[in-house]
Amino acid sequence: MTTPKDFGFNDDINMLKDTYAKFLLEQKTIEALRPSLSGTEDPYHGAPRQAFFDTQNWQKTVELGMHAVAIPEAQGGIGMGLVAATAIAEEIGRSALPTPLSNNLIATFLLRAADTQPAQQLLEEMAEGISVGLALYGEDGSLEADSTDVQARDGKLVGTAWYVTDAQKCDILIVAAQTQDGIDLFRVNRLDATVTVNPDRIVDLTRDQAGVTFASSDAASLTENGQGAKCLNDALPALLTLTAADIAGAAEWQLQATADYAKVRQQFERPIGFFQAVKHPIVDMMIAIDETRSLVYQAAAAFDFDPDDAARCAHLAKSSASDTAEFCANRSTQLHGGIGFTWEADVQVYHKRQMHSQFMFGDGIWQREKLADLL
Amino acid sequence: MSDKTLSTEQAEFQAFCRAWLAENKPAPHSTPLPQAAYEVTDPSHLIYLTEWQAKCYEAGLIASDLPKNYGGHGMTGCQQIASTEVRAAGVPYFINWIGLGMAVPTLLECGTEAQKETFLPPIFSAEHIWCQGFSEPGAGSDLASLQASAVKEGDQWVINGSKVWTSLGHFAQYMLLLARQDKSDKYGGITYFLAPMDQPGITVKPIHKMTGESGFNEVFLDNAIVGDHLRVGNVGDGWKVAMATLTSERGAGVGVGAVAGESPMLVMEQVIQLAKDTRRNGRRVWDDPVWRDRIVKVYERTEASLYNGRRARIKELNGGAMRIPLQGKLTGSEISQSLHQIALGILGLKSSLYVGDENAPANGKWPLGYMNTYTGTISGGSSEIQRNILGERVLGLAKSK
Numbered sequence: 018m019t020t021p022k023d024f025g026f027n028d029d030i031n032m033l034k035d036t037y038a039k040f041l042l043e044q045k046t047i048e049a050l051r052p053s054l055s056g057t058e059d060p061y062h063g064a065p066r067q068a069f070f071d072t073q074n075w076q077k078t079v080e081l082g083m084h085a086v087a088i089p090e091a092q093g094g095i096g097m098g099l100v101a102a103t104a105i106a107e108e109i110g111r112s113a114l115p116t117p118l119s120n121n122l123i124a125t126f127l128l129r130a131a132d133t134q135p136a137q138q139l140l141e142e143m144a145e146g147i148s149v150g151l152a153l154y155g156e157d158g159s160l161e162a163d164s165t166d167v168q169a170r171d172g173k174l175v176g177t178a179w180y181v182t183d184a185q186k187c188d189i190l191i192v193a194a195q196t197q198d199g200i201d202l203f204r205v206n207r208l209d210a211t212v213t214v215n216p217d218r219i220v221d222l223t224r225d226q227a228g229v230t231f232a233s234s235d236a237a238s239l240t241e242n243g244q245g246a247k248c249l250n251d252a253l254p255a256l257l258t259l260t261a262a263d264i265a266g267a268a269e270w271q272l273q274a275t276a277d278y279a280k281v282r283q284q285f286e287r288p289i290g291f292f293q294a295v296k297h298p299i300v301d302m303m304i305a306i307d308e309t310r311s312l313v314y315q316a317a318a319a320f321d322f323d324p325d326d327a328a329r330c331a332h333l334a335k336s337s338a339s340d341t342a343e344f345c346a347n348r349s350t351q352l353h354g355g356i357g358f359t360w361e362a363d364v365q366v367y368h369k370r371q372m373h374s375q376f377m378f379g380d381g382i383w384q385r386e387k388l389a390d391l392l
Numbered sequence: 393m394s395d396k397t398l399s400t401e402q403a404e405f406q407a408f409c410r411a412w413l414a415e416n417k418p419a420p421h422s423t424p425l426p427q428a429a430y431e432v433t434d435p436s437h438l439i440y441l442t443e444w445q446a447k448c449y450e451a452g453l454i455a456s457d458l459p460k461n462y463g464g465h466g467m468t469g470c471q472q473i474a475s476t477e478v479r480a481a482g483v484p485y486f487i488n489w490i491g492l493g494m495a496v497p498t499l500l501e502c503g504t505e506a507q508k509e510t511f512l513p514p515i516f517s518a519e520h521i522w523c524q525g526f527s528e529p530g531a532g533s534d535l536a537s538l539q540a541s542a543v544k545e546g547d548q549w550v551i552n553g554s555k556v557w558t559s560l561g562h563f564a565q566y567m568l569l570l571a572r573q574d575k576s577d578k579y580g581g582i583t584y585f586l587a588p589m590d591q592p593g594i595t596v597k598p599i600h601k602m603t604g605e606s607g608f609n610e611v612f613l614d615n616a617i618v619g620d621h622l623r624v625g626n627v628g629d630g631w632k633v634a635m636a637t638l639t640s641e642r643g644a645g646v647g648v649g650a651v652a653g654e655s656p657m658l659v660m661e662q663v664i665q666l667a668k669d670t671r672r673n674g675r676r677v678w679d680d681p682v683w684r685d686r687i688v689k690v691y692e693r694t695e696a697s698l699y700n701g702r703r704a705r706i707k708e709l710n711g712g713a714m715r716i717p718l719q720g721k722l723t724g725s726e727i728s729q730s731l732h733q734i735a736l737g738i739l740g741l742k743s744s745l746y747v748g749d750e751n752a753p754a755n756g757k758w759p760l761g762y763m764n765t766y767t768g769t770i771s772g773g774s775s776e777i778q779r780n781i782l783g784e785r786v787l788g789l790a791k792s793k
Binding site for chain 2: 392
């Protein structure tokens with residue numbers, strides 16, 4: 018099996034990507050985020066930052082159908098694959114958008130992998146606009162997405178899920194929990210009285226995160242007989258590819274912002290981009306991004322068209338993306354000089370998003386360890 | 393050429409190429425050929441390689457798409473097929489790589505009709521070997537600072553100066569020559585010539601590279617004579633014409649024939665195999681996590697180059713027509729260098745054994761290949777110059793000079 022020469026980016030998907038990119042540009046996402054940050058700057062004395070959730074943006078996203086691209090038609094979705102979802106994830110990253118959409122795209126592939134009646138039911142609800150979060154990690158934040166500390170007994174969940182991304186933007190949580198049979202996936206209503214969301218103070222300004230404690234919470238099974246781990250493993254290429262696409266989009270923003278700054282900032286009577294000590298690292302950002310982008314598209318295409326090769330391609334994409342996130346964040350701040358180090362500069366917003374994305378579902382070193390096993 | 397489907401003509405031609413290459417693949421020469429065409433110094437290798445190129449030209453694998461009056465075969469959309477098949481067939485490289493890769497595109501773009509009709513056919517058949525006279529001892533990355541002088545006397549030019557890094561200069565009949573007709577105008581003072589090498593005013597002296605090989609030369613021009621009919625473009629337009637040559641050298645020009653060699657993926661596979669076959673600290677190098685990470689990082693970049701090539705052709709996804717193609721020489725040469733560095737590291741002290749030592753792994757291929765990767769990172773515009781070009785042409789940053 019091989020992947021198509023255009024990576025599966027047909028006219029429909031190109032148009033979808035274009036539509037969403039234009040929509041996000043009009044939304045001025047960083048400007049919209051700024052007021053929520055005001056007064057929270059000081060980590061010692063500032064007010065705790067409230068999760069920023071632009072519900073109007075989410076509503077319009079649902080109206081545009083972006084949340085449903087990869088939900089099967091039988092469940093009321095558009096029925097496209099990972100290529101379409103990847104196109105959207107790249108645009109989310111480019112705008113550093115605080116949104117439950119990233120998790121919804123990931124959850125879509127998790128539920129498709131589960132392929133049970135309750136999973137299909139949840140996909141139907143998602144098609145109608147319900148938003149979903151993922152509670153997969155234990156305290157050690159292990160890179161394997163099934164290191165859960167939550168226990169399931171008789172339809173109830175007990176314990177704490179750690180590092181739950183965008184916990185305050187979701188209606189339903191998909192929880193990985195230990196059962197007698199291994200790991201299974203459950204759905205829990207986030208607003209249930211037995212569910213406590215304890216927001217973390219995190220570096221990233223564009224996501225929220227929380228520890229979520231379940232005190233004997235009602236939970237419905239999405240998988241049975243310990244099939245949760247297999248389901249997570251089957252969906253892993255999609256999780257990695259979507260996160261890598263977010264990084265690629267954000268890194269391209271960092272590249273363009275840094276190149277633009279190097280054209281206007283004057284020192285020694287010249288724009289600083291004249292100097293090779295500035296010019297060459299900006300070019301190196303572009304080279305890193307182009308490698309990541311190509312690997313991301315190939316990973317998406319492999320998932321949709323050549324599933325046997327999907328894991329290898331996805332590890333390649335996230336390996337490259339994690340390193341690109343670190344490098345582009347580093348260079349974008351450094352080459353902006355003093356202004357890049359301030360709170361008011363937008364590069365800091367992207368820098369922090371990249372710091373977070375770099376480690377989601379495993380950094381570059383972890384991906385390469387997994388890859389080596391496949392070679 | 394369309395990516396999707398082949399026309400009837402193309403499909404027939406592809407089948408013809410495969411059959412022809414299978415049937416005509418030459419027996420190996422009695423002594424091993426160097427790793428690349430620009431290293432050839434043995435006259436018997438020259439004869440062997442010239443015969444091979446002439447045969448491929450006659451069969452239509454070179455100049456497939458060019459018009460017949462230029463010595464071409466008048467086909468459409470067939471050159472890329474021929475080049476792909478040649479690269480895949482494991483056959484010797486084409487000796488006249490400067491002629492095919494630089495002289496042909498330059499003449500096609502800037503030459504007169506008479507020049508095209510006269511010079512193109514013997515380039516294709518390798519009857520005339522070509523070399524390039526751009527760089528000088530004092531003009532490398534800053535090529536336009538070249539000093540070789542051209543003075544017009546009647547209907548000919550008298551050239552004085554010296555050229556350096558002239559690959560195949562010892563075999564060449566013609567040189568692509570840049571010389572200065574006006575010292576007061578850096579870029580506008582350069583003119584482009586096709587200089588005959590067989591004359592008393594030209595002396596060729598080999599330069600030994602760090603590898604010990606001597607594929608390139610210093611060329612001394614001492615009242616060398618070039619007729620005015622051998623000028624390409626107008627007097628003072630040499631820099632513009634040279635850009636056409638260099639664009640082709642960097643991989644973005646029109647192709648008329650494949651230059652065969654080991655693909656990066658093939659070298660990558662060899663390095664992984666080397667790590668699996670080599671033991672250290674009681675385990676395979678491949679099982680050492682530090683080495684695994686280092687090797688797989690380069691594997692990741694090699695794969696990325698492959699898919700970059702695919703993405704470059706998709707206008708919705710490539711971020712601009714030249715953004716990816718202009719990265720090709722830079723990333724390709726740096727990846728190749730990393731791969732060879734890793735191979736040397738895996739071999740450890742065994743990598744000290746060089747070509748000709750009976751115990752040398754792969755007859756010294758790895759240290760030799762490693763040193764030769766600097767050809768990629770320095771020639772045709774060093775990696776530093778490539779980064780300037782990318783920053784300026786793709787990202788619009790201020791010109792460094």
